[in-house]
Amino acid sequence: MNTSSPSPMSTLSMTASESSSWVIVISAISSSLFLWYLIATSIPSLKPALQRPPLVKGFIPWLGCALSFSQNPIAFTQRLTRRLGPVVTMFTAGRKITLICHRDLIHSMLRNTSKALIADTVHFELLSKAFNIHTHDRVGTRDLIYKHLYPHVDRYLSKGNFETSGAETSAILAKELFKLQASLSETRPLYLGQIIEDVLFPAATLSLYGSAYPAHESVHDFHIFDEGVPLLVSGIPLISRTPAKARERLVAHMCTWIRKLDTPEDAGISEVMGGCIRLIRAHQMTEDTTARLLLAFLFAANTNSLRNTFWCLSHLLQDAEALRRVKKEVDALVDGRFKGDISAMTPSALEEAGGMPVLESAIFETLRMYSTPVSARRAEEDFVLSSRNAPSFTIRKGEDLLANNYSIHYNEGYFQDPHRFQLDRFLSSEGESDEGETKLSQGALLVFGGGHNICKGRFVAIYQLKIFITSFLYTFDVEPVGVGLPGRKLSSEMRIPSRDFTGIGTARPTEDIQIHLRPCQKVSSS
Ligand code: HEM
Missing domain, CATH: 3.30.43.20 (Uridine Diphospho-n-acetylenolpyruvylglucosamine Reductase; domain 2)
Structure with missing residues (x-):
C-alpha cells in the first residue's frame, strides 16, 4: 500500500483551498479590470x-x-x-x-x-468624365485597369526595370535640346513652360510608347486638353468644347497608332504599351475604349512631371544662388562622369554616378510643395x-x-517654415546624401500617394525631372525675363506664378515665365 497517497479527506480539503485561492485571483483580476474600465472611460484620450x-x-x-x-x-x-x-x-x-x-x-x-x-x-x-469613356461593363473595365493594366505597367516601371525606356528618354531629350539650340537665332520669345512641354513631352512619350507614337503632333493638343481637364470633369458641354475637341484629336492619333500593333510597323510600339494593348484587346474592349484608356495613361505619365519640372525650375530661376549651386553640381557631373554627353545619362549610369544631392533635394522640395x-x-x-x-x-x-x-507637407511640426522653398531641406547635415528618398520610403512624404494605389510611375518621374533639369541647365544659361501669359504684357519682376488647383494632380501655373537662353559653349550638337 502506498502510504504517501493522500486520503480522500485531504484531497477534498486541498481542492477547497485551491478553489478559494482561484476565487481570490479571479476576483482580483475582475476588480482590476473593472477599475481599469473606470479609468479608461473617464480619461478622454482612452475613451473608445x-x-x-x-x-x-x-x-x-x-x-x-x-x-x-x-x-x-x-x-x-x-x-x-x-x-x-x-x-x-x-x-x-x-x-x-x-x-x-x-x-x-x-x-x-x-x-x-x-x-x-x-x-x-x-x-x-x-x-470616365475626363476621357469620355463609355462602356456598358463599368466593373469589367475598372477591373481591367486596376487588376491587369496597372500591375503590368508597375512591373515595367519599377526601380531598376525601366533602363531601356530611360535610356531612350535621355537620348531623345538630348536631340530635342539640340534642336532648340539650333533654333535660338529665331527672334520668337521663349517661355519656360512651353519649352518643358515641347521637349519633355516627346521624350517621355516616345520612350514609353515607342517611336511609332505621333508625339510631336500631339504636344499642342495635349496642352489644350491638360488645361481643360477641370472643364471636362465639370461635364458642362458649352465650356468644355475646346478641350473636348483636342481630346478627340488625341484619341484619333491613338487609334491610328493602335492599329499598327501586329502589322509590319509593330516595331515602333514599345513592349510595355504593346502589352497594354493586348491586355485590353483580350478583355474585348472596342478600339475607341482602348484608345481612351491609353490616353488616360499618357495623361498620368506626363501631366505631373511637366508641372513639377516647371515649378522646380521656377524656384531655381528666382534664386540666383540656388541656380548657381545646382548648375555647379550639374556641370561637375556631366563633364566629369559623362564627358559632356547628356544623352549618356541612363537610369543605371546616373545611379552609379552617385547622385546629385542638391538637385535631388530641390526636386523633393518641389514635390513636397507642389505634388498632388x-x-x-x-x-x-x-x-x-x-x-x-x-x-x-x-x-x-x-x-x-x-x-x-498637404496637411503633412505644409505642417510646421514636420517641415519648418513649410511655405518657403528651401533648397537644402532634403540634404543631410553633411550636405551629401539625399534625404528625400528616405522620407518618401518612411511615408513622411506623400508626394506619390500611398498604399495599393501609389503612383506607378514614381521612379520614372524622379528620373524624368532629374535628367530634364540636368540636360537643360547643362545645355543653356537660362535667365528669366518676366512672368505673364504668352503674347500678353509681362511683369518684369521674377516671381513664382500662382497656382490653379482646379485640375487633377499637381496644380497648374496660372502664368508662364519668359526666359532668355544662351547656349553653353561646351555643348555641341555634332
Ligand atoms: C512628378 C510626377 C508625378 C507625380 C507627382 C505623381 C503623383 C501621383 C499620385 C499622387 C497618384 C495617386 C496616388 C494615390 O491615389 O494614392 C498617382 C497615380 C498614378 N500615377 Fe503618378 N505621378 C507622377 C508621374 C507619373 C508617371 C511618370 C507615370 C507613368 C509613367 C505615372 C503613373 C501613374 C498611374 C498609372 C497612377 C494610378 C495608380 C493607381 O491608381 O493604382 N505617374 N500619381
Whole structure:
C-alpha cells in the first residue's frame, strides 16, 4: 500500500483551498479590470471615441465648399482643421467628401487594403468624365485597369526595370535640346513652360510608347486638353468644347497608332504599351475604349512631371544662388562622369554616378510643395477609420475620402517654415546624401500617394525631372525675363506664378515665365 497517497479527506480539503485561492485571483483580476474600465472611460484620450466627422455645408447651394477648396486647399483646410479638428466632412459639388488632415489617419486610410475602402471607383469616375469613356461593363473595365493594366505597367516601371525606356528618354531629350539650340537665332520669345512641354513631352512619350507614337503632333493638343481637364470633369458641354475637341484629336492619333500593333510597323510600339494593348484587346474592349484608356495613361505619365519640372525650375530661376549651386553640381557631373554627353545619362549610369544631392533635394522640395494635394478613396462599406494616436470616426458606405497630403507637407511640426522653398531641406547635415528618398520610403512624404494605389510611375518621374533639369541647365544659361501669359504684357519682376488647383494632380501655373537662353559653349550638337 502506498502510504504517501493522500486520503480522500485531504484531497477534498486541498481542492477547497485551491478553489478559494482561484476565487481570490479571479476576483482580483475582475476588480482590476473593472477599475481599469473606470479609468479608461473617464480619461478622454482612452475613451473608445466613435464619432461622425463634423459637417461643413459651405455657403453656396450644391457647390458647398468646392470653390473655397479649389481656390486654396492649403489655407482652406488649415482653417477647417483649426476650427473643427482633423477629420471634417464637407459638402462639395453635391457630394459629401470627408477630408482627413491627421498624419496617422491618412496613413491608416491609404494603407487600408480591405474591400471597405478603394480608389478604383472614384478614380474611374473621374477618368470616365475626363476621357469620355463609355462602356456598358463599368466593373469589367475598372477591373481591367486596376487588376491587369496597372500591375503590368508597375512591373515595367519599377526601380531598376525601366533602363531601356530611360535610356531612350535621355537620348531623345538630348536631340530635342539640340534642336532648340539650333533654333535660338529665331527672334520668337521663349517661355519656360512651353519649352518643358515641347521637349519633355516627346521624350517621355516616345520612350514609353515607342517611336511609332505621333508625339510631336500631339504636344499642342495635349496642352489644350491638360488645361481643360477641370472643364471636362465639370461635364458642362458649352465650356468644355475646346478641350473636348483636342481630346478627340488625341484619341484619333491613338487609334491610328493602335492599329499598327501586329502589322509590319509593330516595331515602333514599345513592349510595355504593346502589352497594354493586348491586355485590353483580350478583355474585348472596342478600339475607341482602348484608345481612351491609353490616353488616360499618357495623361498620368506626363501631366505631373511637366508641372513639377516647371515649378522646380521656377524656384531655381528666382534664386540666383540656388541656380548657381545646382548648375555647379550639374556641370561637375556631366563633364566629369559623362564627358559632356547628356544623352549618356541612363537610369543605371546616373545611379552609379552617385547622385546629385542638391538637385535631388530641390526636386523633393518641389514635390513636397507642389505634388498632388489629395489622394481620393471611396467607402464601399461602412467602416471605422482609426489609428492609435487619433480619434476614431465612422465612415458610411458611399462616402468619398480625401487624404489631405498637404496637411503633412505644409505642417510646421514636420517641415519648418513649410511655405518657403528651401533648397537644402532634403540634404543631410553633411550636405551629401539625399534625404528625400528616405522620407518618401518612411511615408513622411506623400508626394506619390500611398498604399495599393501609389503612383506607378514614381521612379520614372524622379528620373524624368532629374535628367530634364540636368540636360537643360547643362545645355543653356537660362535667365528669366518676366512672368505673364504668352503674347500678353509681362511683369518684369521674377516671381513664382500662382497656382490653379482646379485640375487633377499637381496644380497648374496660372502664368508662364519668359526666359532668355544662351547656349553653353561646351555643348555641341555634332
Ligand atoms: C512628378 C510626377 C508625378 C507625380 C507627382 C505623381 C503623383 C501621383 C499620385 C499622387 C497618384 C495617386 C496616388 C494615390 O491615389 O494614392 C498617382 C497615380 C498614378 N500615377 Fe503618378 N505621378 C507622377 C508621374 C507619373 C508617371 C511618370 C507615370 C507613368 C509613367 C505615372 C503613373 C501613374 C498611374 C498609372 C497612377 C494610378 C495608380 C493607381 O491608381 O493604382 N505617374 N500619381
